[in-house]
Amino acid sequence: MTKEKRQIFVFLIFALALLTIPFLLRESYLLNVLVFIGIHTMLAVALNLLLGYAGQISLGHAAFFGIGAYMSGILTARFALDPWLVIILAAVSAAAIAFIIGFPILKLKGHYLAMATLGFGIIFYIIFNETVGWTGGPSGLSGIPNLQIGGIIFDNDMCNYYLVWIITIAVMLLSINLSQSRIGRALRAVHDSEVAARVMGINAWVLKVQIFTISAFISAIAGSLYAHTMTFISPASFGFNFSVELVTMVVVGGLGSIYGSFLGAAILTVLPEFLRVFEDFDIIIYGLMLILITMFMPGGLISGFQLLAQKVNLKTKGK
Amino acid sequence: MDNLYQYLLSGLSNGAIYALIGFGFAIIHNATGIINFAQGEFVMLGGMLALFFLVFCGFPLSPSIILSILIATVVGIIFERLAIRPLKNAKPIRLIIITIGASIFIRGAAMLIWGKDTHALPAFSGNDPLYIAGATIMPQHLWIFAVTILVIFSSRLFFNHTIIGKAMRACAYNAQAASLVGIDVRIMVMLSFSISAAIGSLAGIIIAPLTMTSYDVGIMLGLKGFCAVIIGGMSSGLGTVMGGLLLGLLEALGAGFISAGYKDAIAFIILLLILFFRPEGLFGKKETERV
Amino acid sequence: MVLKVANITKAFGGLTALDDVSLGVDAGSITGIIGPNGAGKTTLFNIITGLYTQTSGEVYMENKKISFFAPEALAALGLVRTFQNVELFGQMTVLENVMVGSHTKSSSGFLSCAFKFPRQIKEEKLIREKSMRWLEFTDLDEHAEMRADNLPFGKSRLLEISRAMALEPRVILMDEPAAGLNSRETLQLAKLIRRIKELGITVVLVEHDMDLVMDICETIVVLNLGKKLTQGTPREIQENPAVISAYLGVS
Numbered sequence: 100m101t102k103e104k105r106q107i108f109v110f111l112i113f114a115l116a117l118l119t120i121p122f123l124l125r126e127s128y129l130l131n132v133l134v135f136i137g138i139h140t141m142l143a144v145a146l147n148l149l150l151g152y153a154g155q156i157s158l159g160h161a162a163f164f165g166i167g168a169y170m171s172g173i174l175t176a177r178f179a180l181d182p183w184l185v186i187i188l189a190a191v192s193a194a195a196i197a198f199i200i201g202f203p204i205l206k207l208k209g210h211y212l213a214m215a216t217l218g219f220g221i222i223f224y225i226i227f228n229e230t231v232g233w234t235g236g237p238s239g240l241s242g243i244p245n246l247q248i249g250g251i252i253f254d255n256d257m258c259n260y261y262l263v264w265i266i267t268i269a270v271m272l273l274s275i276n277l278s279q280s281r282i283g284r285a286l287r288a289v290h291d292s293e294v295a296a297r298v299m300g301i302n303a304w305v306l307k308v309q310i311f312t313i314s315a316f317i318s319a320i321a322g323s324l325y326a327h328t329m330t331f332i333s334p335a336s337f338g339f340n341f342s343v344e345l346v347t348m349v350v351v352g353g354l355g356s357i358y359g360s361f362l363g364a365a366i367l368t369v370l371p372e373f374l375r376v377f378e379d380f381d382i383i384i385y386g387l388m389l390i391l392i393t394m395f396m397p398g399g400l401i402s403g404f405q406l407l408a409q410k411v412n413l414k415t416k417g418k
Numbered sequence: 419m420d421n422l423y424q425y426l427l428s429g430l431s432n433g434a435i436y437a438l439i440g441f442g443f444a445i446i447h448n449a450t451g452i453i454n455f456a457q458g459e460f461v462m463l464g465g466m467l468a469l470f471f472l473v474f475c476g477f478p479l480s481p482s483i484i485l486s487i488l489i490a491t492v493v494g495i496i497f498e499r500l501a502i503r504p505l506k507n508a509k510p511i512r513l514i515i516i517t518i519g520a521s522i523f524i525r526g527a528a529m530l531i532w533g534k535d536t537h538a539l540p541a542f543s544g545n546d547p548l549y550i551a552g553a554t555i556m557p558q559h560l561w562i563f564a565v566t567i568l569v570i571f572s573s574r575l576f577f578n579h580t581i582i583g584k585a586m587r588a589c590a591y592n593a594q595a596a597s598l599v600g601i602d603v604r605i606m607v608m609l610s611f612s613i614s615a616a617i618g619s620l621a622g623i624i625i626a627p628l629t630m631t632s633y634d635v636g637i638m639l640g641l642k643g644f645c646a647v648i649i650g651g652m653s654s655g656l657g658t659v660m661g662g663l664l665l666g667l668l669e670a671l672g673a674g675f676i677s678a679g680y681k682d683a684i685a686f687i688i689l690l691l692i693l694f695f696r697p698e699g700l701f702g703k704k705e706t707e708r709v
Numbered sequence: 710m711v712l713k714v715a716n717i718t719k720a721f722g723g724l725t726a727l728d729d730v731s732l733g734v735d736a737g738s739i740t741g742i743i744g745p746n747g748a749g750k751t752t753l754f755n756i757i758t759g760l761y762t763q764t765s766g767e768v769y770m771e772n773k774k775i776s777f778f779a780p781e782a783l784a785a786l787g788l789v790r791t792f793q794n795v796e797l798f799g800q801m802t803v804l805e806n807v808m809v810g811s812h813t814k815s816s817s818g819f820l821s822c823a824f825k826f827p828r829q830i831k832e833e834k835l836i837r838e839k840s841m842r843w844l845e846f847t848d849l850d851e852h853a854e855m856r857a858d859n860l861p862f863g864k865s866r867l868l869e870i871s872r873a874m875a876l877e878p879r880v881i882l883m884d885e886p887a888a889g890l891n892s893r894e895t896l897q898l899a900k901l902i903r904r905i906k907e908l909g910i911t912v913v914l915v916e917h918d919m920d921l922v923m924d925i926c927e928t929i930v931v932l933n934l935g936k937k938l939t940q941g942t943p944r945e946i947q948e949n950p951a952v953i954s955a956y957l958g959v960s
C-alpha cells in the first residue's frame with residue numbers, strides 16, 4: 100500500500116468506527132461524554148493548526164469558543180433567530196474578530212504572544228461576565244433551543260452525537276488535507292524557521308493571521324454546537340482555565356497531529372469523569388501533564404502510538 | 419475630591435506591587451530570555467504562605483515573612499532546576515508551555531494544600547488610619563511604599579556594586595562571553611530565579627492585607643506585573659516602577675470613575691495597546707533582532 | 710547590473726556595522742564578498758534580503774528600487790539566499806524543505822488545499838516532481854525522506870542550496886556555503902556553483918575560503934570594519950597591499 104492509500108484507509112476506519120459507536124453503545128451517559136469529546140476535538144484541532152503547525156501559542160482560545168456559544172445562545176434564546184443561520188453568523192463574527200485582532204497580535208512572538216492572547220482571552224471573559232443584560236452574567240444564560248432539521252430535534256444524546264461528530268470528522272478531514280498541502284508546509288516552515296520561511300517567499304505574518312482566523316472560525320462553530328446541546332451556558336466555561344485545558348489537550352495528544360488532537364481531547368474529557376472523586380486534582384494534573392509531556396515526549400502521546408504502529412508494520416513486513 | 423484621593427492612594431500602592439512583580443519578570447528575562455509565566459504564582463505563594471504561618475501556625479510577623487520568602491525562593495530554585503535547566507536549548511514554544519505547566523501546577527498544589535477560600539491577611543501595623551498633613555493613609559500603604567523603595571535601592575546596589583550582581587548583568591548581556599571569563603552561567607540563572615521568586619513572594623505578602631489572597635490570585639497579579647515591566651521596556655529599574663505606578667493609577671481611576679467590573683479589563687487593554695504599538699515599552703529602546 | 714547597493718550604512722546603537730558601502734553585481738556573474746570576521750558581510754546580506762533595515766542607502770535590483778522590501782516580496786522577485794548558520798526546516802523531510810522553496814511558484818489557496826480540488830492535486834504532484842529534480846541537482850535525492858535535522862552538516866548546506874534553487878531565483882546570495890565542509894565537499898560545491906551560474910543565475914558569495922573564492926569568482930569585493938576596502942578581479946585583490954594588511958590585522 101502506498102503511504103497515501105494507507106492514510107485514506109486509516110481515516111476511513113477511524114470515521115467508520117466513530118459513526119458506528121452509537122449502535123454498540125446505547126448508554127446515554129457514555130454517549131454524552133462522547134459528544135463532549137467531539138466538541139473538544141474540534142477545538143483541539145482548531146488550536147493545533149495554530150499551535151502545532153504554525154508554532155504560535157494562543158492562551159485565549161476559549162474566547163472564540165465563548166463568542167460562538169454566546170452569539171448562538173443570545174440570538175436564538177432572546178431574539179429567536181434561525182439557529183443554523185446564527186451558527187454561520189457567529190463563526191464569521193469570531194473569524195472577523197480574529198482577523199482584525201490577529202494582525203497586531205501575531206506580530207508578537209513567543210512569550211509576548213502568549214501574554215497578549217491571555218490578555219485578550221481575559222478581556223472577553225470579563226465581557227461575558229459584565230454584560231449581564233445580554234449574557235445573563237455569572238449566573239449564565241438558559242433556555243437556548245435545541246437545533247432541528249425538518250422533523251428531527253437534536254435534543255437527545257444520539258442525535259447530538261451524530262450532529263457533533265459528523266462536523267468534527269469533516270473538520271478533521273479538511274485539516275489533514277490542509278496540513279499536507281503547500282499551506283501546511285508553509286505553516287510548518289514558519290514554525291521551524293520564520294526567517295527562512297520568509298526568505299522562501301512565505302508571508303509569515305499574513306499566513307499566521309489566516310490560520311488564526313480559521314482556527315477562530317472552527318472554535319466558534321464548536322461553541323455554537325456546545326450552546327445548543329447544553330441549552331445553558333455560563334462564563335465559567337470560557338475562562339482562562341479552559342484555554343489552558345485546550346493547550347493541554349493539544350500538547351498531550353501531540354503538537355502537529357490531527358489524530359493527536361482527538362487523543363488529547365478524549366483523554367482530557369474522560370479523565371475528569373474517572374477522577375470525579377478527586378475533582379480538585381484536575382489543575383495540578385494538567386500542570387503535571389504539560390510539564391512531563393513537554394520534557395519527555397515532545398511529540399505527545401500520539402507519537403508513542405505511531406512508534407508502535409511502525410514496529411507492528413515492520414514485523415508484518417518481515418514475515 | 420476625597421474619593422479621588424482614595425483612588426490615587428490605592429492606585430499608587432497597587433502600582434508599587436505591580437512594579438515589584440515586574441522586577442521579577444525582568445530579572446529572569448534578562449538572565450535567560452524567558453518570560454516566566456509562573457511569576458504570578460510566586461506572588462500567590464508569598465501571600466498564602468504568610469497567611470499560613472501567621473494565622474494558622476500563629477507565628478509572629480517577622481519570622482512568618484522570612485519563612486514565606488525562603489520557601490517561595492526554594493520553590494523558584496526547584497522550578498529552575500527541574501523544569502528550566504533540562505530544556506536549556508529548547509524552542510521557545512516548549513519553554514512557554516513548561517512555564518505555563520509549572521504555573522498551573524503550583525496553583526493546583528496551593529489549592530490542594532490551602533483550599534479554595536479567599537482569606538485576608540491581618541495588616542502588619544493594624545488598621546487604624548494615620549493622619550498625615552490632613553490626609554488619611556492606612557499603615558499598610560506605608561509598608562508597601564517603604565518596601566518597594568527598599569527593594570529598588572537594594573537591587574540597584576546589588577546589580578551595580580557587587581561582584582555577583584555585575585556577573586549577572588554580564589550574563590544577561592552575553593552569556594557566552596560571560597562564561598569565557600569564568601562566570602558560571604548556570605548559577606547566575608538559578609540566582610535570577612531565586613531573586614525573582616523572593617521579590618515576587620515579598621510583593622505577595624505586603625499586598626495580601628489590602629487585597630485578600632487565595633490560591634488563584636497569581637494569574638491576575640502576574641499579568642499586571644508583566645504589563646508594568648512591558649511598559650518599562652523589560653528593565654529592572656525605574657522604567658518598570660513608572661510602568662507599575664501608571665498602570666495602578668489608570669486602573670484605580672478607571673475602576674472608580676468608569677466601572678469596577680471592568681477594572682481588570684483596563685489593565686489588559688493597556689497591555690495589548692503597549693504590545694501592539696510600542697512593544698519595546700514606553701521607557702525602553704528598540705533593538706534589531708539578530709538573524 | 711542585476712543588483713546594486715548604493716551608499717548603505719547600518720548602525721546598531723553605537724556600532725557602525727556598515728559605513729557607506731556601494732557595489733554592483735553584473736548579471737550572470739559570480740561575485741565574491743570577502744573580509745575579516747565582523748566586517749559586515751552578513752549584515753549586508755541581511756539588508757539586501759530585507760531582514761534588516763538600513764540606516765541609510767538604497768538597494769536596486771534590475772534598476773528597480775527594492776530598499777525596505779520585505780524578504781517575501783524579494784523572493785517573489787527572484788532574490789533568494791542561504792544562511793551562515795544553516796536555517797533549515799528541521800522537523801520536515803529533506804524533500805519537504807525543497808517543496809517549500811516552490812511556494813512562490815504555486816498558488817493553491819486554503820479552500821483548494823482543504824478540499825483537495827483537482828487543480829491542487831495536480832499542482833502538488835508537479836511540486837513534488839520538480840523538488841525531486843532539485844534534490845538530484847545537489848545529489849541529495851537518496852535522502853529525500855529523511856528528517857532535515859538528521860542530515861550531516863555538509864549535506865545540510867547543500868539542502869539549503871536546493872531549497873533556494875526551487876524558488877527558480879534570478880539572484881542567489883550564499884553566506885559562507887563552504888564553512889564546515891571538508892576539502893572534497895568544497896570542490897563539489899565549487900562545481901555546483903558553476904552549474905548554477907550556467908543556468909543563468911547570478912551568484913553572490915560571502916566566503917572565507919580564499920581558494921574557493923579566487924577559483925570561482927569573477928569579481929571580488931573586500932569589506933573591512935564596515936567599509937568597502939576595494940573591488941577587483943581575483944588577481945588584483947591578491948596583489949592589493951591594503952587587502953593583505955586588513956587580513957593580517959595591521960592598519
Ligand SMILES: Nc1ncnc2c1ncn2[C@@H]1O[C@H](COP(=O)(O)OP(=O)(O)OP(=O)(O)O)[C@@H](O)[C@H]1O
Nearest residue numbers: 706707708721726745746747748749750751752753
Ligand atoms: N542584530 C545585531 N545587533 C547588534 N549588532 C549586530 C547585529 N548583527 C550584527 N551585529 C554586529 O555587526 C558587526 C558585523 O557583523 P556581521 O555578522 O555582518 O559580520 P560578518 O562580516 O558576517 O562576520 P563573519 O565573517 O564572522 O560572519 C559585528 O560587530 C556584529 O557584532
Ligand SMILES: [Mg+2]
Nearest residue numbers: 750751752793
Ligand atoms: Mg557573517
